[in-house]
Amino acid sequence: MPELVFFSGTMDCGKSTLALQIEHNRSARGLQGRIFTRNDRAGEGKLSSRLGLVTDSVEAGEGFDFYAHLVGHLSAGGRADYVIADEAQFLEPEQVDQLARVVDDLELDVFAFGITTDFRTRLFPGSRRLIELADRVEVLQVEALCWCGARATHNARTIGGQMVVEGAQVVVGDVNQPETVVGYEVLCRRHHRRRLTAAAARAAALSPDVLPVDPDGSR
Numbered sequence: 001m002p003e004l005v006f007f008s009g010t011m012d013c014g015k016s017t018l019a020l021q022i023e024h025n026r027s028a029r030g031l032q033g034r035i036f037t038r039n040d041r042a043g044e045g046k047l048s049s050r051l052g053l054v055t056d057s058v059e060a061g062e063g064f065d066f067y068a069h070l071v072g073h074l075s076a077g078g079r080a081d082y083v084i085a086d087e088a089q090f091l092e093p094e095q096v097d098q099l100a101r102v103v104d105d106l107e108l109d110v111f112a113f114g115i116t117t118d119f120r121t122r123l124f125p126g127s128r129r130l131i132e133l134a135d136r137v138e139v140l141q142v143e144a145l146c147w148c149g150a151r152a153t154h155n156a157r158t159i160g161g162q163m164v165v166e167g168a169q170v171v172v173g174d175v176n177q178p179e180t181v182v183g184y185e186v187l188c189r190r191h192h193r194r195r196l197t198a199a200a201a202r203a204a205a206l207s208p209d210v211l212p213v214d215p216d217g218s219r
């Protein structure tokens, strides 16, 4: 039975790498995939991983119709054995519905990859719809880690090195960026709640201990 599978996790946990591996293993056996992405850091029409691998893809931008695209491709004599959709958090809910229809009506496996929640810990609309519709939701085996060593479960956005909790939901960016640009850092929930990034924790550790206040003012 074909399936809609959602591989989800934080930023930097290996989702795009897995997408490229699935593509590699299947194409090595003569299968042909249709690869889609949206707003990849490497640019339009690219699916890239931090391991340096990149492949061409179809940009599934605003209003793009997956079902119509695949029906058009197949009707024109094209082949499609499976579908990969990376950065799926950015998809519109209707586009996720189209992916489910691709599984059910065109009988193709669809592998979607995306981050679950945004920098404010809220579900992205595309991820929400995938959780609602997917046959399976898979959490990646490689753990991204918070600076404290705990499993990273949340994504923080930083501007000028400071964690922020206000701003547009979508700002394309990366982890390990210089302080001057918008960046991201993966954290455990405890440190996300306390807004304690690696830099903030370092600064706190370096600052001199605050002495207890002397109640009668004699010290």
Ligand SMILES: Nc1ncnc2c1ncn2[C@@H]1O[C@H](COP(=O)(O)OP(=O)(O)O)[C@@H](O)[C@H]1O
Pocket: 010, 011, 012, 013, 014, 015, 016, 017, 018, 048, 049, 050, 051, 142, 144
């Ligand atoms: N220099 C490196 N050596 C080994 N592994 C690396 C290196 N750089 C990145 N990685 C691995 O790649 C992962 C990020 O992969 P990527 O597919 O780009 O993540 P995602 O799509 O989830 O954001 C990291 O978690 C790490 O495991």
Ligand SMILES: Cc1cn([C@H]2C[C@H](O)[C@@H](COP(=O)(O)O)O2)c(=O)[nH]c1=O
Pocket: 010, 011, 012, 015, 016, 039, 041, 114, 115, 117, 118, 119, 120, 155, 156, 157, 169, 170, 171, 172, 173, 174, 184
């Ligand atoms: C948390 C968060 C992330 N983004 C952007 C930043 C990146 O361009 C992608 C995630 O890509 P990755 O391959 O999973 O690292 O999403 C965003 O726009 N808004 C957010 O809140």
